[in-house]
Amino acid sequence: MHDTMTRRQAIGIGAAGALGAMLALAGCSAGEDAHQDEGYLDFNFADDILPLGSVVVLDDGTDPEVARLIIARRPVYLQDDHIYDYAGIVWPIGLISDVASAPLENEIHLFDAEAIKGVKFIGYAAPLEATAAAELAAAGESDETALEALLPLAMEMGVIETTSNEGEAR
Numbered sequence: 001m002h003d004t005m006t007r008r009q010a011i012g013i014g015a016a017g018a019l020g021a022m023l024a025l026a027g028c029s030a031g032e033d034a035h036q037d038e039g040y041l042d043f044n045f046a047d048d049i050l051p052l053g054s055v056v057v058l059d060d061g062t063d064p065e066v067a068r069l070i071i072a073r074r075p076v077y078l079q080d081d082h083i084y085d086y087a088g089i090v091w092p093i094g095l096i097s098d099v100a101s102a103p104l105e106n107e108i109h110l111f112d113a114e115a116i117k118g119v120k121f122i123g124y125a126a127p128l129e130a131t132a133a134a135e136l137a138a139a140g141e142s143d144e145t146a147l148e149a150l151l152p153l154a155m156e157m158g159v160i161e162t163t164s165n166e167g168e169a170r
Contacts, residue, residue, distance in 0.1 A: 040118030049073060049133045053123025055091050056116045058109075067091040067120055068109055073136050074146035077110055083145055084110040 040057070043050065050056070054070045068088030075087040088109050089095055097104045132150060139149030154160040 040120065041122060043119045043122065045113045045116070049136050050086065050119065051123035051125045051129050051133070053121075054119060055121040056086075056088065057118050057120060058111055058115050059117035060115065065117075068111075069094070070123065071108075072146065074139055074144075074149065075110060076145045076147075083143065085112045086110070
């Protein structure tokens with residue numbers, strides 16, 4: 001019953017958020033070295049979910065620190081059905097693989113909130129983000145994926161339609 005978006009659709013949605021965040025970061029940090037530790041923003045991980053487009057540094061020992069741009073929340077790793085808190089791509093590299101092919105190895109990083117060392121930029125947050133974040137928070141309490149949590153909102157927004165066969169999304 002659960003159809004998923006095509007890889008091209010998912011990348012398109014993620015790329016749009018990534019582009020917006022990269023443009024915002026370019027404007028906010030003009031002339032600053034991306035690897036320079038300038039401190040982190042305050043964010044309450046216990047109560048909040050980072051918006052798409054947020055930029056974080058993971059506690060993974062990379063030197064210099066490598067920032068990741070969040071492109072998905074509550075993604076499922078199909079190899080073992082593990083639901084992660086976030087998926088991200090390296091900032092400022094972004095997705096460099098052909099959108100019609102599989103991503104390059106290590107191009108998309110899956111990680112949980114506990115792996116985040118600090119937040120460099122908080123993505124765009126409008127009232128609709130609060131709705132999506134609340135749905136994702138509720139999904140976390142019931143082990144639902146982002147697809148299960150956000151499909152009704154996507155359908156309400158008109159970005160995903162249902163077919164006449166059994167109400168499946170396409």
